[in-house]
Amino acid sequence: MGLLSIIRKIKKKEKEMRILMVGLDNSGKTTIVLKMNGEDTSVISPTLGFNIKTIIYQKYTLNIWDVGGQKDYKILLEELL
Numbered sequence: 001m002g003l004l005s006i007i008r009k010i011k012k013k014e015k016e017m018r019i020l021m022v023g024l025d026n027s028g029k030t031t032i033v034l035k036m037n038g039e040d041t042s043v044i045s046p047t048l049g050f051n052i053k054t055i056i057y058q059k060y061t062l063n064i065w066d067v068g069g070q071k072d073y074k075i076l077l078e079e080l081l
């Protein structure tokens with residue numbers, strides 16, 4: 001199932017949504033976000049805290065929260081979930 005089908009299924013009416021990227025540190029979360037946005041992925045550093053990137057995908061606005069996977073950020077993640 002593609003990203004657009006998943007989005008359509010979850011929220012048929014809402015055009016803006018928040019996507020939380022979670023996973024272990026060094027697992028490739030930031031790389032995925034950058035790739036989705038067509039950005040360079042040749043130099044990537046561990047995410048400190050979190051970064052928010054807004055991507056317009058067809059008629060949807062996706063606010064992607066890319067959360068650092070290091071154990072120091074587990075408390076932060078619990079707050080965001």
Ligand SMILES: Nc1nc2c(ncn2[C@@H]2O[C@H](COP(=O)(O)OP(=O)(O)OP(=O)(O)O)[C@@H](O)[C@H]2O)c(=O)[nH]1
Nearest residue numbers: 024025026027028029030031044046047068069070
């Ligand atoms: N071989 C390979 N390396 C990858 C892939 N995706 C990401 N990487 C590399 O893995 C490393 C970590 O990628 P990140 O995107 O920073 O991982 P992250 O999950 O955001 O890490 P944190 O921010 O620490 O939580 C980087 O050096 C990437 O270039 C992949 O599909 N294959």
Ligand SMILES: [Mg+2]
Nearest residue numbers: 029030046047
């Ligand atoms: Mg990262």
